[in-house]
Each structure stands twice: as structure tokens, then as C-alpha cells.
Amino acid sequence: MQMPKLNFPAYQFRFKSSENKISIFDRIRKKFIFLTPEEWVRQHTVSYLIEEKKYAESLINVEKLVKVNDLSKRYDIIVFKPNGEIFLIVECKSHSVKITQEVFDQIARYNLALNAEYLMITNGIDHYYCQMNYIDKQYTFLNDIPSIPR
Numbered sequence: 001m002q003m004p005k006l007n008f009p010a011y012q013f014r015f016k017s018s019e020n021k022i023s024i025f026d027r028i029r030k031k032f033i034f035l036t037p038e039e040w041v042r043q044h045t046v047s048y049l050i051e052e053k054k055y056a057e058s059l060i061n062v063e064k065l066v067k068v069n070d071l072s073k074r075y076d077i078i079v080f081k082p083n084g085e086i087f088l089i090v091e092c093k094s095h096s097v098k099i100t101q102e103v104f105d106q107i108a109r110y111n112l113a114l115n116a117e118y119l120m121i122t123n124g125i126d127h128y129y130c131q132m133n134y135i136d137k138q139y140t141f142l143n144d145i146p147s148i149p150r
Contacts, residue, residue, distance in 0.1 A: 003035070003037070003040045004037075004040075004095050004124070006040070006041065006044050006095060006124035006125065007124060007125050007126070007127065008044040008045070008047070008048050008124065009048070009051070009052065011043075011044060011047040011048075011051065013025065013043060013047075014032075015035070016032050021034060021035075022034075022035045023035055024039060024040070024043050026043065026046070026062060027046065027047075027050075027057065028046055028057060028060050028061070028062045029062055029063070036094070037094035037095055037096060038092055038093060038094045040094075040095075040124065041092045041093065041094065041095060041122060041123060041124035042062065042063075042076055042077065042092040044124060045076075045077060045090055045092055045120075045122055045124075046060065046062065046077060049077070049079060049088075049090075053145065053147050054147055055079050055147070059079055059080045059081070059082065059087075060077065060078070060079050060080075061077070061078045061080070062076065062077055063075070063076065064078070066110055066113050066114060067113060069109075069112075073109075073110060075089060075090075075091070075110050075114070076090050076091055076092040077089070077090035077092065078090070078114070078116070085117075086114050086115060086116040086117070087116065087117050087118060088116055088117070088118040088119070088120060088145060089107060089110060089111055089114055089116040089118075089119055089120070090119075090120040090121070090122065091103060091106060091107040091110070091119075091120070091121045091122075092122055092123075092124075093121075093122070093123040094123060094124075095123050095124045095125055096123075097123050098123070099121055099122075099123055099126050099128060103121055104121065104128075107119050107121055111132070115132075115134070116132065117131065117132055118130065118131055118132065118142075118145050118146075119132065119139065120145055128141065129141065129142040129143070129144055129145045130142065
């Protein structure tokens with residue numbers, strides 16, 4: 001499977017092939033994950049958060065369940081503050097998926113349960129960053145997300 005070049009710096013990944021399927025090593029989950037277009041974006045995003053934004057690996061969670069209106073959903077990436085509060089939620093889509101209002105609605109629903117300070121949406125090509133304002137019930141688009149204390 002040929003994966004496209006994404007709008008991230010170049011990162012080194014570990015791959016494994018078995019039964020004609022390629023897997024990529026997830027440094028957060030500490031295991032190989034079947035390589036899909038969305039996983040390709042997710043792994044680049046994790047590397048970006050660690051290598052460029054300097055977020056501690058220990059503060060990052062990948063693909064965990066969250067309850068939203070009694071439904072079990074799975075978020076892509078969460079970054080915690082050292083005090084345990086949620087700093088950032090990231091929604092990753094395949095490079096072929098357009099970022100639409102529907103995608104923003106999806107991460108907004110997740111955030112009803114999680115109350116993150118920042119949101120990031122990416123398809124590996126286009127990246128969107130928002131800061132939440134819970135008092136005014138709105139979000140502000142940003143050019144980037146800030147670094148956090150380690």
C-alpha cells in the first residue's frame with residue numbers, strides 16, 4: 001500500500017508485514033497497528049505532537065472509548081495536561097476525506113463529554129486548530145496549537 005506524502009515533517013516509522021498486510025508501530029500504544037490511510041494520518045499527528053510541539057508521550061492517549069449521549073465513541077488522540085485535565089482532542093481523517101462541518105460537529109460532540117481546551121482536526125493535508133471558550137459557548141480558530149508544560 002503506497003501512502004501519500006502528508007503535510008507534516010518527515011518522520012521515521014517502524015513497519016511490519018505479515019499475511020500481506022502492513023502494520024505501523026504506534027509509539028503510544030506500544031504495538032503494531034494495521035496501516036490504513038487514517039492510521040497513517042494518526043501516526044504522523046502523534047509524531048508531530050511529540051517532535052514539534054514537545055508534548056510528553058506519557059500525556060498522550062490514542063483511540064480510547066468515550067461515552068457521548070450514552071453512545072460509545074472512539075476518539076483518535078487526546079493530550080492531557082500534567083494535572084490530568086484534557087488539553088487537546090485531535091480528530092484524524094484519511095487524506096481523502098474532506099474536512100466538513102460534519103467533522104467539526106463530530107469533534108464538538110466528543111468534546112461535550114471531554115471538555116478540552118483545544119481541538120485539532122486533520123486529514124494529514126489540512127489542519128484546523130480551535131481554542132474553546134466555554135463561557136461564550138464558541139470556539140476561535142488558531143494558526144497553531146500552543147505547547148504545554150511537561
